[in-house]
Amino acid sequence: MKSLALIFSNSRYFAPAWVFTSLNIWFGTWAIYIPTVKEKLGIDKADLGIALFCLSLGVFTIFPMASKIINKLGVGKATWIGVLCTTCAAMLPLLAPNYHLLMGSLFLFGSCTGFTDISMNTLVTEIEKEDKQNFMSAAHGFFSLGGILVGLGSFLIPIIGNPLLHMGVTVVVVLLINVAFYKKYVHIVAAPVEKEPFSLKLFKPLLLLGIIGFVSMGSEGAIIDWSGLYLKEVTLAPEVLIGSGFLAFSITMTLGRFLGDGISAKIGSVKIVGMGALIAISGYAMVLSGQTMLAIIGFAFNGLGFSVMVPELFRIGGNVRGVDSAQGVSFIAGTGYAGFLIGPVILGFMAEEFSLTHSFYLLLACAVLVLGITFFLYQNRK
Structure with a gap:
């Protein structure tokens, strides 16, 4: 539990850990409204499966280029940009007025979540190197914690009664917490590595x-x-x-x-x-x-x-x-x-x-x- 105490006692560690939580909150809140979107657009299970594949496709499309973007921007700045992009992209699937735009919005959402995922894990790796402190596992625990918060938030569905409002409130609250802490990591860049030729x-x-x-x-x-x-x-x-x-x-x-x-x-x-x-x-x-x-x-x-x-x-x-x-x-x-x-x-x-x-x-x-x-x-x- 030492790493958990570290995260709660020092904002340098809480800041990236909250990005982990944020990612699962965004994704989980979208997931609980999948049946609602299916019904709203009048699509069948096969169409929904293709749409969800677009989300996965977005994730995999960003992976090959993510490391180059992160190294160019700096891992701290890349993580913050990932947070901002995912904040916006999280709203798009619920706003999609038709099936084709749903596929496009899910592709974009997948790309943003994939980029944020790689950025935040790289960020924690670099902070661990700098500070000689281990908190990667606890950061992933915060990701799991995000799923628990989504589950608790689902009890608000009948009270709010509006998917867009629910997602909008969630996005704003999560973003405001990120805004309060992003300066703790935005300046961090990866330590230079002496690369070796491929073998x-x-x-x-x-x-x-x-x-x-x-x-x-x-x-x-x-x-x-x-x-x-x-x-x-x-x-x-x-x-x-x-x-x-x-x-x-x-x-x-x-x-x-x-x-x-x-x-x-x-x-x-x-x-x-x-x-x-x-x-x-x-x-x-x-x-x-x-x-x-x-x-x-x-x-x-x-x-x-x-x-x-x-x-x-x-x-x-x-x-x-x-x-x-x-x-x-x-x-x-x-x-x-x-x-x-x-x-x-x-x-x-x-x-x-x-x-x-x-x-x-x-x-x-x-x-x-x-x-x-x-x-x-x-x-x-x-």
Whole structure:
């Protein structure tokens, strides 16, 4: 909890952490109004799927060029510009008067959120280097906290009764808090890195980190999308407990991220990712027991195990020798997002072809793969 106390006691650390919270508030508030937009524009599920793909396309389009923009602007200024752009873009999908403009607005929203995501993770990496303080995991905990705030804000929907007003109030409040703190980081630029010519030796650690990012974020997305159905169809959980797996996963995910920095400082980034993989493997063993309460506890273990992986990957990726921090973070973000979007789809195909239980065996195998990669990385660091 040392990093959490650090964030709340020093505005230099709270400022970037609030950007993490802001990003999830913007995205989450849009997400709760997806059914409303679908109904308003009279589109079917297939059309909605294409529109949401445009959002993902926007995210992936910005990744290849993000590091160059960040290095040119300076990481602090890039983060602030990302905040301003996302603030404006968050309103556009709810304002779209027709389907084609919805697709365009979601593409722009995805581009802005993707750019802000890379900027803020690079910013935290640079502050950690400057101050020799670990708070990346806690910053990601603030991202999870944003989802909780969105959930609480959803209770205002019947009171406000207007999606645009709800989003408008949310955008203004979030922006005002950012305005109060952005001067704490806007001047920060990335430390110069002595770049090395491209080689397989240089690329190998990034590739391995990318595989872990793909697998871990893919597993997160899969559990978020499929845990409820697993409890309903496999463990035959009563209706009141169907959402318990996701709730347990979310709580331990947030808690783990607030605790992760202190553990990482003691044992190192590679070891904590390996430890997270072991915890996730234990979680899958309980999930695959087929017993409702054990499965719910297993999903809690999954949340705890995966909670530390992504923040540590950004930390490691931003410190790869011969690669500037923005490029490292962009690569990890790109592979991670690919896993988050593709993972649930792969699981769905497996569940349809074989069974949902087989899908979770695949997730277990992925966690074992992560453990093997971390062992390899640790051996190479000696």
